[in-house]
Amino acid sequence: MAVNLNSKVTYLFKKREFGIFLFIIILLVVFGTLEPRFFRSDNLSAILSSVGILMVVGAGQTLVIVTRNIDLSVGSSLGMAAMVMGMVARENPDFPIFGLIVIAMLVGGLCGLLNGLLVSYGKIPSIIATLGTLAIIRGAVFLVSDNVQIDPNDVPKGVIALATTSPIGIPWLLIFAFLSIILVWYVSSKTLLGKRIYAVGSNPEGALSRGLSFNKITILVFVFVGVLAGLGGVLYTARYATINPADVGRGLEFDVISAVVIGGTNIFGGSGTALGTALGCVLIGILSNGLTVVGVSPFWKACATGFLILAAVAIDNLVRKRQEQNFLLAIRNQRTVK
Amino acid sequence: MASLRNPSSRFKVPGYLVGPLVILIIAMIYGSLGSEYFLDPASIVFNTGRYIEIGLLALALTFVIINGDIDLSVASTLAASAGVLAKLFENGVPIFWCCVASIFTGLVLGLINGLIVIKFGLPSLVVTLATLALYRGLTQVMLGDGVVANYPESFVGFDQRLVIGGNPGLPAPLALFFVASIIFYYILHRSNYGIKNIMSGSNPSTSNFSGISVDRVRLLAFALSGAVAGLCAVMITSRLGSTISNVGLGLELLAITAVVLGGTDIFGGRGTISGTVVALFAIMAVREALVIQDINGQVQDAAIGLLLILTVLVPQLRSYYVEKRNRKKRFNEAQART
Numbered sequence: 183m184a185v186n187l188n189s190k191v192t193y194l195f196k197k198r199e200f201g202i203f204l205f206i207i208i209l210l211v212v213f214g215t216l217e218p219r220f221f222r223s224d225n226l227s228a229i230l231s232s233v234g235i236l237m238v239v240g241a242g243q244t245l246v247i248v249t250r251n252i253d254l255s256v257g258s259s260l261g262m263a264a265m266v267m268g269m270v271a272r273e274n275p276d277f278p279i280f281g282l283i284v285i286a287m288l289v290g291g292l293c294g295l296l297n298g299l300l301v302s303y304g305k306i307p308s309i310i311a312t313l314g315t316l317a318i319i320r321g322a323v324f325l326v327s328d329n330v331q332i333d334p335n336d337v338p339k340g341v342i343a344l345a346t347t348s349p350i351g352i353p354w355l356l357i358f359a360f361l362s363i364i365l366v367w368y369v370s371s372k373t374l375l376g377k378r379i380y381a382v383g384s385n386p387e388g389a390l391s392r393g394l395s396f397n398k399i400t401i402l403v404f405v406f407v408g409v410l411a412g413l414g415g416v417l418y419t420a421r422y423a424t425i426n427p428a429d430v431g432r433g434l435e436f437d438v439i440s441a442v443v444i445g446g447t448n449i450f451g452g453s454g455t456a457l458g459t460a461l462g463c464v465l466i467g468i469l470s471n472g473l474t475v476v477g478v479s480p481f482w483k484a485c486a487t488g489f490l491i492l493a494a495v496a497i498d499n500l501v502r503k504r505q506e507q508n509f510l511l512a513i514r515n516q517r518t519v520k
Numbered sequence: 521m522a523s524l525r526n527p528s529s530r531f532k533v534p535g536y537l538v539g540p541l542v543i544l545i546i547a548m549i550y551g552s553l554g555s556e557y558f559l560d561p562a563s564i565v566f567n568t569g570r571y572i573e574i575g576l577l578a579l580a581l582t583f584v585i586i587n588g589d590i591d592l593s594v595a596s597t598l599a600a601s602a603g604v605l606a607k608l609f610e611n612g613v614p615i616f617w618c619c620v621a622s623i624f625t626g627l628v629l630g631l632i633n634g635l636i637v638i639k640f641g642l643p644s645l646v647v648t649l650a651t652l653a654l655y656r657g658l659t660q661v662m663l664g665d666g667v668v669a670n671y672p673e674s675f676v677g678f679d680q681r682l683v684i685g686g687n688p689g690l691p692a693p694l695a696l697f698f699v700a701s702i703i704f705y706y707i708l709h710r711s712n713y714g715i716k717n718i719m720s721g722s723n724p725s726t727s728n729f730s731g732i733s734v735d736r737v738r739l740l741a742f743a744l745s746g747a748v749a750g751l752c753a754v755m756i757t758s759r760l761g762s763t764i765s766n767v768g769l770g771l772e773l774l775a776i777t778a779v780v781l782g783g784t785d786i787f788g789g790r791g792t793i794s795g796t797v798v799a800l801f802a803i804m805a806v807r808e809a810l811v812i813q814d815i816n817g818q819v820q821d822a823a824i825g826l827l828l829i830l831t832v833l834v835p836q837l838r839s840y841y842v843e844k845r846n847r848k849k850r851f852n853e854a855q856a857r858t
């Protein structure tokens with residue numbers, strides 16, 4: 183029994199997510215001791231609502247990065263979805279909330295479909311294609327909205343309530359975040375589709391020779407991240423209640439990709455977990471809020487994020503190298519035994 | 521032999537230049553519809569001043585991208601160099617040594633990028649994404665909210681000076697850009713280093729076995745990109761006459777667009793200086809034409825993004841249809857034979 187427990191503990195320590203979890207605990211302790219107000223409930227809920235938006239989009243981005251692609255346009259897609267939703271709500275104040283959410287997800291899904299078609303059938307490298315659509319969709323937000331922002335009075339009360347009210351004690355915003363993380367976890371670890379997505383990322387030639395349809399899977403993951411970005415647009419509107427064509431979702435892609443990379447997803451595809459991404463989002467949320475609360479100049483935030491990404495990638499790389507060495511050693515030992 | 525039979529084909533425009541040239545011509549026509557002064561030589565020459573930094577960054581980035589790497593941090597390197605320049609100037613260092621220090625800072629920051637990428641074997645996309653935040657953060661920490669201005673008269677207004685007088689004269693930045701293009705042309709297409717650069721981009725392992733130190737080639741490209749960013753920091757400070765912490769925000773996207781528009785393969789191994797130069801002028805013409813037609817800045821960015829996608833997409837589609845036609849032809853011939 184003792185041995186069993188011991189092996190379980192070492193297994194836990196070997197998990198990639200455990201390191202991030204430890205780091206989050208350390209950060210919490212440091213910020214909490216430096217400034218007790220950090221643990222006040224309103225501050226914690228502020229952290230959680232910004233983390234929630236990141237998580238929803240990050241969950242989709244994880245799958246995109248697993249397939250060796252990247253989506254830089256999520257911030258613009260989020261903005262487009264929020265803007266279209268806000269305009270529909272402004273024209274028809276009695277529109278049902280559920281309908282608004284569906285509209286936002288549809289708009290986001292269309293943006294994702296555009297990216298997916300460009301990357302799959304257009305054969306444009308995803309970094310170029312989404313760099314282009316990042317600018318194109320942002321320009322479209324301006325054309326659609328005529329550069330007029332949606333004021334808090336025009337946003338339905340029901341949408342704003344998503345960030346605060348709740349059916350079971352936690353706000354809708356967090357429920358959506360958890361649901362999207364759980365969905366990605368379920369798809370990636372329990373379904374055949376998930377296996378295929380990972381196969382495309384880890385060994386494209388092998389996957390191709392097995393007859394997997396690259397184009398379908400690529401389009402699927404891009405549409406998926408688009409739909410989640412649309413949902414993120416709803417949550418963004420719920421949280422900030424204003425939709426400004428220039429500001430909505432701007433620069434979100436940086437935070438999302440940072441969170442995914444810190445969460446242990448390999449930027450070259452093939453590995454990455456939903457849990458890691460969720461923890462990465464929490465880490466970024468706590469760091470950016472904590473630095474402000476403790477009284478460090480907000481200018482250090484960008485520095486800290488940069489360092490975190492570098493550290494995460496470097497540690498990942500070391501771990502991977504050691505694993506490869508162990509694997510080779512194990513094979514050699516087996517051969518000598520025979 | 522074909523060129524002997526048909527002498528006109530010797531003066532064919534290379535394929536990678538067709539896209540940017542078409543864009544350039546269309547933008548020229550569109551701009552001249554907006555204002556009769558658009559094609560005025562003096563106005564064209566003076567409007568180039570704002571784009572020269574992007575052009576220099578793109579020239580240096582061409583080397584990095586040919587290696588199969590990418591440097592997203594150029595704009596942040598520029599900002600950090602400008603920050604060092606401003607801080608030294610505030611502390612009474614003569615302006616000449618400030619400029620030297622700025623270029624040196626850029627060089628060091630570029631070397632840091634390269635060393636992290638090469639020594640740790642990490643993907644340059646992630647590393648430079650991290651240093652994009654890191655260097656920008658350092659600039660913000662250095663400068664805070666403040667503005668550094670009051671540069672000496674002799675330093676400010678570099679872009680207003682003429683190398684060759686008259687109408688239209690040759691302003692100093694444009695002259696510098698031409699000189700830099702010629703130097704970079706010789707480095708890439710006529711020197712040992714350039715050949716090694718293209719070879720190590722197109723097939724790194726073969727180049728390594730042929731005695732090319734691929735790591736050193738890549739490191740040099742990163743250092744070059746950093747040093748050029750330092751030089752651009754001097755130019756931008758002289759042009760604006762002041763320094764704030766968000767100097768050059770977003771320039772990296774325009775520079776990368778110029779490189780890719782010019783036909784350099786984003787996966788490395790292929791690229792030319794002439795392509796980058798023509799693409800820069802195309803971007804410049806599009807931007808100015810849209811400005812003169814009084815179109816919103818975000819929509820201008822969207823137009824550039826659309827061009828980026830189209831220039832990659834159109835040749836892909838063309839080669840796809842050509843191949844399809846050839847396959848059909850071969851099939852028909854085989855049918856006819858049997």
